[in-house]
Amino acid sequence: MTDQSPSGPPQDQPPTPPAPPVPPAGAQPVYGYPQAPPPQPQPQPGYGYPAQPQQPGYGYPAQPPTVVADGGTRARENRAITLTVLAAVVAIGLIIGSGVWYARSSDAGGTAHSGGGRNGTATATGGKEKVPDNPAADVAFKVPEPKTEENVVTTPGSWLSGRVYAKTGIAEITGYDPDDGTKKWTLKLPGPVCAATEHLTADGRTGILYQPSMPTKTDRAGCTQVAGIDVRAGTKLWTRSVGTGDFATQFSNVTVAGKTVAVGGLGGGAAWDIGTGKVLWQPKPGDDCKDSGYGGGTRLVAVRKCGTYGNRTLSIQNIDPTSGKVISEYKMGSGIEYAGIISTDPLVVGADAGHSASGGSGVSDYFSLDNRTGRLLARIPVPGDTYDGECDTITVVEACKGVIAGQGKLFLATKEHKGSGKSSRTNEIVAFDLATGKQTGQRAAAGEDYALFPLRMDGGNLIAYKKPPYDKGGQVVSIDGGTFRSTTLMELPPDMAEPRVQTGLLPGLAEYRYAQGKLFMAAPNAAKPLGSFDKDKNCVVAFATRD
Structure with missing residues (x-):
């Protein structure tokens, strides 16, 4: 291919974000400046209902949507920062701080699910997940974590397509029989995989980013x-x-939409x-x-940046995945430097508006947009001390977790809070209307001592994982999109050995793929053991129901 990159150092390195400037006396408050909080509505009963969201467009200058009738191929710049160092620093921090990994839980290879329910409870129509007669599950197989002397090696990517479950290892991808873990194939690569997408085509194809060689102490090749x-072959x-x-x-993220593999980064x-x-x-x-x-997914949506840090404008563009033609565009308000895409259909993005995100969530608001016109439908403020959704939007666009959009709604987990027992903890999943906010x-x-984590949509239903207390097994449940009643699809082994296995692969930090009575938990990184207590970690743990 033709080299379109000029010689010289990478441009647009992200500086440490400065503190928001203080507006001049008499200036009207806008995003990017500290300002008094807006009046709060009266709370609704129940945790997760602290306040009604503010009206769409709050804090933004009035602006019409931008609809682009033509466009041609997309324009990009050409250099990006090295992702490897950033990923390693983040991953090391996660491991040292918690001993486990987080990554967005997601769709199981395009397989959807439903069923008639158990104990008289029916799941919503439109789903394809079968409800088993007996949801009790056993361990189907385990894949040990690959050995490395590096502090962290990235191993993102796991897919379930047809009769293959595939998982990234160190500079390789291996396909397994989803029933018993028998190896079907191994694809060797010259360097580690940097980024992967959960999206697959109907015939099991996907895209990855990887380094051209293995990193050394003196040379760490970028993700180029x-x-x-x-995946099937x-x-x-x-x-x-x-x-x-x-x-x-160098690129930092990859996705698939239609028959297109698209990658992005600070260089375009x-x-x-x-x-x-x-x-x-x-x-x-x-x-x-x-x-x-x-x-990616059924549509392709770009997060497009113009200008430099501190003086940047951000646009969300629905584009044709083959030609790059811009179909519609929404321009974000000033003071928003980064955005994460929750879903492309319906189109929902998360952003930290005015550096106001709290609770370490990285997102203060979700924005529901009309795909056809680019019009803002609703803006949903989400206090980080109340809700558990998170977005890492600085380098990875599709990295939001704990939040799912579908069927005209936004499904969001709340933070864990005190339950009814003396020392119990629990949480909820609540829904927002994407048309009104x-x-x-x-x-x-x-339920007491459990915590819900949304995984993906299944037609009109929401598939979620219930993180268990120490003496119970986790569960996969289907939440009816109409009644919000839960139906158990899978219950993991309750004995003490398996919860210890699950602890290193918690939802939100690990890749979860669930389909038709099978659950696959996978780690997105591998690391040198920190001691004897973690020398036998698993890269994959797979479970299957008994019927």
């Missing part, structure tokens, strides 16, 4: 290689990059046909605007 992967369809050698563009975005590797678009030198990343009044309770 993009590949199309056939265990083959690499093609490998591409933008530029070569030291001048190859690029895309290829997933079957042939034909280039669809790539960064252009000198462009002040660039695509930092994309959300208001809470629907629907609330699913986890």
